[in-house]
Amino acid sequence: MRRWMRRAGLLAMLWVVPVAVMAQSASGWFVTGSDREHYTVQGLGDPRSTQGARVTLRGVNPLPGKFGASGIVLDAALYRGHRLTLTADLSTHDATQGALIWLRVDGVRPSEAFANSQLQPVLGTTAAAHREVRVDVPDDAEKIFLGTGLTGAGEVSTTNLRLTGQMSPVAPVTPLGLLNAAIAIVRAHALHAAQVDWPTLEPKLRAMVRPTGAAADAYPVIGQLLAALGDHHSHLQPAATAQKSEHGGFASSPPKVQALPGQLGYIDMPGYSGMQAAARRAFVTGVIGDITRVQPQARCGWVVDLRHNPGGSMLPMLASLRPLLGEGVLGGFRNAQGQVHPLHAASPLDPDLPKGPALEHARVAVLQGPRTASSGEVVAIAFRGRPGTRSFGQPTAGLSTGNAGFRLPDGSEIFLTTAVDMDRTGRAYGERIAPDQAVAAEANANGDATLDAARHWLTGACGATAQRVAASPNL
Numbered sequence: 155m156r157r158w159m160r161r162a163g164l165l166a167m168l169w170v171v172p173v174a175v176m177a178q179s180a181s182g183w184f185v186t187g188s189d190r191e192h193y194t195v196q197g198l199g200d201p202r203s204t205q206g207a208r209v210t211l212r213g214v215n216p217l218p219g220k221f222g223a224s225g226i227v228l229d230a231a232l233y234r235g236h237r238l239t240l241t242a243d244l245s246t247h248d249a250t251q252g253a254l255i256w257l258r259v260d261g262v263r264p265s266e267a268f269a270n271s272q273l274q275p276v277l278g279t280t281a282a283a284h285r286e287v288r289v290d291v292p293d294d295a296e297k298i299f300l301g302t303g304l305t306g307a308g309e310v311s312t313t314n315l316r317l318t319g320q321m322s323p324v325a326p327v328t329p330l331g332l333l334n335a336a337i338a339i340v341r342a343h344a345l346h347a348a349q350v351d352w353p354t355l356e357p358k359l360r361a362m363v364r365p366t367g368a369a370a371d372a373y374p375v376i377g378q379l380l381a382a383l384g385d386h387h388s389h390l391q392p393a394a395t396a397q398k399s400e401h402g403g404f405a406s407s408p409p410k411v412q413a414l415p416g417q418l419g420y421i422d423m424p425g426y427s428g429m430q431a432a433a434r435r436a437f438v439t440g441v442i443g444d445i446t447r448v449q450p451q452a453r454c455g456w457v458v459d460l461r462h463n464p465g466g467s468m469l470p471m472l473a474s475l476r477p478l479l480g481e482g483v484l485g486g487f488r489n490a491q492g493q494v495h496p497l498h499a500a501s502p503l504d505p506d507l508p509k510g511p512a513l514e515h516a517r518v519a520v521l522q523g524p525r526t527a528s529s530g531e532v533v534a535i536a537f538r539g540r541p542g543t544r545s546f547g548q549p550t551a552g553l554s555t556g557n558a559g560f561r562l563p564d565g566s567e568i569f570l571t572t573a574v575d576m577d578r579t580g581r582a583y584g585e586r587i588a589p590d591q592a593v594a595a596e597a598n599a600n601g602d603a604t605l606d607a608a609r610h611w612l613t614g615a616c617g618a619t620a621q622r623v624a625a626s627p628n629l
Contacts, residue, residue: 182226183209183301188505193222193304199315201226201240201300206316211253211302212309218481219498220505223256223303230259230295233319240269240300241286242315244276249308251496252277255315256303257287261294269561270303276310277493291319327563329363329372336376336390336568339560345490345571346383355382369564376568385571387528387553393565403433406464409474411444416613419452421445422459423475425530427466434470435504441474442510454616455517457608458537461547465528472536473501480514484536487556487573488582495573497536517542517615519608522589527551531575534587538577544611545589547604554583 183197192215199207211224240257252275259267267289276283291298300317304310337356341347362375373390380388406425414420426437456478463471472479476499486494501507520537522545531554537543556573574584591611593604 187222189220192216225301251306253310403428403430413451455612463530468529477510549586552586
């Protein structure tokens with residue numbers, strides 16, 4: 155199933171920078187992001203000029219899991235219908251969580267085109283690391299936003315931050331051109347790219363497509379390319395479907411939060427698909443509101459049911475469970491180079507979402523099963539290693555790997571497996587996730603043995619605590 159890691163971002167470093175301008179300098183550069191108070195920017199020059207711009211972004215004692223970004227706003231009228239390229243040489247100092255460049259185009263709808271370099275973060279202390287990103291500018295474009303980004307503390311400085319436009323219509327995409335673009339992406343970023351016999355595979359795939367015709371003619375061949383990786387998770391989303399996903403948002407089933415007998419709370423967390431901001435925020439706000447409502451009746455703990463969660467976009471799910479997950483690092487994603495990108499419950503897409511009640515010390519029983527897949531498995535892993543937490547049920551689907559979204563020239567998108575999931579203890583997954591307590595599949599349609607086992611554990615622990623308190627009033 156599709157994961158959160160779209161072209162707008164990867165893991166906990168997904169960057170869609172708010173466009174509200176804060177503390178704009180005389181040069182036009184401003185600070186934005188999820189923690190503007192702890193970042194500063196100094197900018198000089200025009201990114202449209204031959205010399206480009208020089209920008210320095212610093213983060214001093216930022217809040218955990220937050221990021222800052224430098225930005226400038228430009229008129230998009232000159233570039234409508236053309237392709238933009240943003241390039242820069244990035245130098246970093248103590249940027250332990252990574253730095254990047256970003257480029258965004260707004261029209262009638264915000265973020266109609268977006269790209270960043272966070273799949274190639276500049277980490278630590280590095281000199282002059284070259285990065286570039288591209289977008290196609292829609293005909294209704296109004297504003298262009300661009301700049302640098304930094305997660306956590308440190309500093310990133312740019313030289314030659316330049317925006318250039320291809321001032322002729324973009325050439326039509328051919329099937330062979332689309333396949334070549336897909337091969338380049340897979341070879342550069344796939345988790346298992348090194349295990350593929352490329353000298354044999356590439357000629358075989360290219361022989362299967364025509365040099366001219368509709369770009370979509372290459373879709374079945376790109377499907378074979380992704381199947382050759384053997385990760386069982388990478389897949390192609392056609393252009394029409396990708397566009398609908400970009401501007402929609404829906405849960406696989408309605409989320410459910412209710413009180414259960416025994417002073418327990420119950421959360422049935424479905425999968426979530428789509429990137430439409432208002433729908434995403436409504437989903438998270440609704441779940442957190444329900445958790446707040448049920449909290450007084452859940453003194454003995456919570457059940458988080460992921461058994462019907464097929465995945466999708468993980469950010470709304472994690473943000474909805476933020477009261478139970480807390481503010482720390484929940485795990486991460488390790489790529490083929492061994493770099494680990496941290497995972498947080500707080501959503502970098504929506505830094506102003508409500509946190510809900512502080513329940514990170516509450517006992518939690520996680521229910522899982524074979525239909526818990528992809529981002530649903532990420533949520534299950536986010537609870538692994540959490541104190542007072544136990545999982546019940548059956549092994550998950552086995553898609554505990556991280557997919558990143560890569561937009562192809564025709565508007566379709568490859569969701570490519572680029573990392574393995576890790577929990578907060580450092581354990582890596584990648585296959586099925588076994589529960590702490592196995593419960594056989596239900597033989598009786600009227601019963602729920604998995605839920606019964608979870609409730610028994612939660613209420614038993616709660617009763618033992620009450621007995622200890624009664625016997626030792628000073629505790």
